Amino acid sequence: MKILEEKNNCPRMVNLSLLQSNMSDVSIPSNKLVEYARLTLILLIILGYCFFTCFITMILNVFFMTSHLRDNTRYVLFVYMLVNDTYFLYSGLYFLLGSLYELHVPVPLCFFLYTLSTVAFKVTPYSLAAMAVEQYVAICHPLRRVELCTTYRAHVTFAMIFTWLAIPCAIELCFMFSSMTNIFNLHIICRQNLLVVSPIQFVIRSITLVLCFSIVGLVIFITYVKIMLVAHRLSSGSSSASKAGKTVMLHAFQLLLCMGSLLSNLTESFQMKQAELQPLINFFIFTCLPRLLSPMIYGFRDEALRKYMKSSLARFVHNFNGRNEGWVFR
Template sequence: MSYATQSQINITVGLRFSERVMLSTLSSLPCCIFFFINGTMLFILRSTLVFRETSRYVLLYNLIFADTVQMALSQLLYLLSVSRIMLTYPVCGFLVMLANLTNEVSPLTLVVMSLERYVAVCYPLRHATIITIRNTAVAIIMVWAFCSLNVLTRVLLLLDFPFEDLESLKMTDFCNTLVMFLGPVSDLYDKAYTGFLFASAGVAVTSSYIGVMVAARSASTDKASARKARSTLLLHLVQLCLSLCSTIHNPVLLFLSRIVTRIVLVRIQNVFYLLIIILPRCLSALIYGLRDQTIRPILTYNLCYLCYLCH
């Protein structure tokens, strides 16, 4: 997916050193805050026994872990671009493929989490036998395996490029996914796969939501549980839409580059980068950390304690 690892289109060329330092600082500060929140959530989910033995919290850990790695890689590529550091094709390819891997794990994990909520509401008596820790682990392994297979396909497509004709393996452009689409087949595959992934994920989450809505009208369904599940599924849809919105990040910037000045485009791009690329990576920790009655007091305590130590 080109949106997550495309840190910068080459509009930083010509900026003064002070401007580049300012851009790096403005993007790094929110990232540090989000890393702090995500890291705290990951620590809580792994250090508390009840969270390690509950399927939905195990899935949440997987989602936040993938988002955190993706955020780190996006920020790394951003800083490399702002610093005008050129990588070699193998190094850039490794970073891009790893970013693609973690980025694709998120929507698929949201699908599994939505199905878990659907089973919890529509089949409450069978939930404990269907949604077990073992089955959850199998689902997570399948998600990572499917995404890894896609990354392997991308690598095989890259092998068709005649690297031996290049004078040097050092790149002449900043590292990003668009640069790594070294042929029309790679670009076409990326668009087709992205469309298939989000269409499938959208159908799965929407179907789960409709199923919960229908079940909520049944007299035998726990109304409070159904209402909470419905709200959770709506949040999953919002998260999925934010990821989908990220796919138009590059096309919008390319369009704006034709009608606005360079400095205006730089400012717009940094706002887009923070709101569309970085912020959604922290939403899972914030949403579940604040909404979940079990996590909220532990998260608040840990954040306050860590802030106290920092001071």
């Protein structure tokens, strides 16, 4: 009887081992597909970063080589916004890769990088508001534009915006110091939620975000209404007031793109079939694309920037062809 039972159990054991081997054979290709998809997304993001970096380099070269642009408040604020977005994108990529590959860093370094990234995220909306105010002054108070819209005031405005946005982070730091935990002696994966030691930090972050987008949205709306009233009085669709109104509307669209980054927190509540890819997809759609497209749309739309970029690109191509011809003749 025992021999018969053993014979009956043998096929079951064989079937079980075959099933386990089949499951392992299926899981290995699945893991490989996930890894290939992850590397593809990372490569796509890096290519976007390379194109954006080339665009930034061209804009900065045009800006510092053209005195007309350096003396214009609007372009000074725009360059500040470009540099700010560049840091935000690269810091976001560092946080993402550090989280995916579990890179542990000291808490003080993580908090410092997170503070700069948080401030950079909110600087762009306030820069858009400052650029909208500059358009308002240029159209509604043209006689005072030279007095009010100076490059010195643009630098001071950016410094004030950065300082104002750093205050909530300093308050968070005080709460972290006052807590009973020894969090600053730890090494952690640099994530936003791991820096929270008190529920008050969530309240501070929520209030600052609501104030940021509310104030900026209100400023853009008021300046647009004021500018369009002037354009209506002039009764000319090609007037400078009408063009300024379209520019302010573009700032409103850029603000909506910035607010799109907040949607990544909502999508995290919906689990995907491949949850490993969700952080990458959220980062690419809600963080990279808005920050990559927003300054490019404004840069290519501006007539002066477009003209100087074309001439700069033409000089670069001419010099590059000249060097190649000289190398051939050698």
